[in-house]
Amino acid sequence: MNARAVAAWSFACLFIVLFTTNPAYKTAVLVAAFVTLATTAGIRRMRRLLIAVAVIGAFDAMLNFVSAHLGRTVLFALPDSIPGLGGAYTLEALAFGLTGGITIAAAIFAAAPFSLLLQPHDVMDALPGALSRTGTAIAASMNLLPLVVTSFGEVSEAQRLRGWRPRGPRSWAQVVVPVVLTSVEGSIQLAESMEARGFGAATRSSFQKSKLEWQHWMVIAASALAVVSFIAAHAMGGAKDWYAYPSLTAPQLDLPSLVACLLLFTPVLMWPRD
Amino acid sequence: MPSPVHPGADVAARLTDLTYWYPDSALPALDGVSVDFGDGITVVAGPSGGGKSTLLRVLNGLVPHFHGGRIAGSAQVAGMDIVQTPTRSLARTVGFVFQDPELQAVYDIVEREVAFGLENIGFPAAAMRDRVDEALVQAGVEHLAGRQVRTLSGGERQRVAIASVLAMRPQMIVLDEPTSQLDPEGSSLVISAAIRMSEAGRSVVISEHRLERLMQVAASMVVVDAGHAERQEPSTWRPAGPSIDAVRTRPPGAEAWSLSGVTAGPARDAVLHQVDLGGRRGEVLALSGPNGGGKTTLLRVIAGALEPLAGTVERRPGRIAYLPQNPTALLHRPSVRSEVELTLDRAADLEDPKVILRTLGLDALSERYPRDLSSGERQRAALAAVLPGRPDLVLLDEPTRGMDSFARTALIRLVAALRDAGSAIVLATHDSELRDALADRVALVCGGKVTEQGAVRA
Secondary structure, eight states: OOHHHHHHHHHHHHHHHHHOOOHHHHHHHHHHHHHHHHHHTOTTTTHHHHHHHHHHHHHHHHHHHHHOOOSSOEEEEEOTTSTTTOEEEEHHHHHHHHHHHHHHHHHHHHHTHHHHTOOHHHHHHHSOGGGHHHHHHHHHHHHHHHHHHHHHHHHHHHHHHTTOOOOSGGGGHHHHHHHHHHHHHHHHHHHHHHHHTTTTSSSOOOSSOOOOOHHHHHHHHHHHHHHHHHHHHHHTTOSOOOOOOSSOOOOOOOHHHHHHHHGGGHHHHHSOOO | OOOSOOOOTTEEEEEEEEEEEOTTOSSOSEEEEEEEEESSEEEEEOOTTSSHHHHHHHHTTIIIIITOOEEEEEEEETTEETTTSOHHHHTTTEEEEOSOGGGSOOSSBHHHHHHHHHHHTTOOHHHHHHHHHHHHHHTTOGGGTTSBGGGSOHHHHHHHHHHHHHTTOOSEEEEESTTTTSOHHHHHHHHHHHHHHHHTTOEEEEEOSOOHHHHTTOSEEEEEETTEEEEEOGGGOOOOOSOOOOOOSSOOOSEEEEEEEEEEOGGGOOSEEEEEEEEETTOEEEEEOOTTSSHHHHHHHHHTSSOOSEEEEEEOSSOEEEEOSSGGGTOOSSSHHHHHHHHHHHTTOOOOHHHHHHHTTOGGGTTSOGGGSOHHHHHHHHHHHHSSSOOSEEEEESTTTTOOHHHHHHHHHHHHHHHHTTOEEEEEOOOHHHHHHHOSEEEEEETTEEEEEEESOO
């Protein structure tokens, strides 16, 4: 997998899903991103991500449904006297909320290949020389994150067995302080190790340069074409925007814009399968 | 005292009247050190907190360049002035392997990790693959080239760290207690790798507490104590005397805890399968076995920190003292003494904190900030933090990690006293001396199974 090709595809997905307000195109991008991930990473590896996306998307949709008492198609109403919840619950608010949920889900799926399909070194190899040192430092610090999580478990367990019990926010200092100190010590040791191995001694070379094969070029080209054609379609009056209020209407579709979205399926054909 | 000349072929590094103060410290960590490091293996020995790690860090310039502080005297390696040359520039000449295998890796894949140093010095990409392959072979880890670093055992990680410095073809390789966190097999492989490096003509400087095997091949020895360094002939070294036989004063009592058909593991992944085991008051059970075999999981189940997936755990009510594998997990108070006081307060125990501080040789360190201590001293501070008073159940995970022989002896005495006072004790340890001195029974924990090795002592 090539990080530059992944970046191009992710950018195209994010651009279209954030550029348009039309839920039809957003859904097309969502499906493209989901199918790409499912075929390349596999559903099993996506399990946690799917749960997170479902929870966040549903929360966003419900939040709008509950808080935006706008629109003409009233499904039911709660008394205004109920603080925060009272008012009319409308089909329009539900549709607008669902569109927001689709946007968030598509954006998460579009960015997910960076964690599901790439290793940190893939990203570092793809960085231009000027960013190589910064990228290395960031990648090294990312290696510490699992240690912080482990450290939190170890410290809270050790303190519980030593008689500590959580009693209010201040009591957590006895867990948080050692975790923070341990993390800082870990960072210092890692920095010491990097220094001892010549980090910063010279302009870095690379063990493995990011190489673009024809499949990667195809994905980059398709992604670029998707963005350009979607913008062009919009400029020529296609790719119409959509707004749920005041009365719900069906989103309009036009073929060139839809084809632009379909180009985002290209990685399904080009990237290795799970 | 050596003469101030550039080190020649037989002198890889030379420190002359070197004194070093850490930042904000009035007392020097190294005090007037004059010592040469020659070809072959130089063993750096001495008590915990004596200055071994500081001395080793001088050799590649981490002291003073990374740690700051003040330095006086001169230090040279391969003709370069260490005080004037930044560590990153010395990296080609001096390779350094640290104590903790988990905090050295930058990359996620082994071969990339080995190439990291070469990338830093701008080594030509075309020749890098051969260098990496060569280093992997020299460290005996060529079969791990494509593996993810996080999936490796501690011993494998340390050998990858050795490969990483070998790739730079340094003239000198420094190893700071590289086996302190490894099981016997992992330790043996790392020591073998160090011996191979010296046979290949490199100067190897290694700090260790377990010296038996190294002393058979050491060309020289430097003893560091209280900031002073002294060269000694390896032939004068003698193993520590016979270990203390902690004779019990009363027989074990009633059952204190038991596991019956226990299957357990973190994140609902079973690490232990169908374990039946128990321990009595006034008894020491030692758990042995390789890293990753399930010893820590077993201790956590006995402690009640991990619920079993199946089976039952029974414990008599009472205070549990648990030393985790990472002792820093415990330490957060401003002084060693306040760590002890915290535990005694929580246990409503009236024992004087001085008792355990004296027993573990921490009198002089009682007002020090625990995280400023050396790794061996920290381990003792953590023991002092969990073991004061009269705990009913004592669970210690690798309690002698990084400890010198004095501290080990103190620990043996303390555990024996707790045992005789009626505490049920479980030790997870690779330390055969500790096992021999204290264990009434030994259980082998390996591959998720627990096998009793029978009674060690009547």
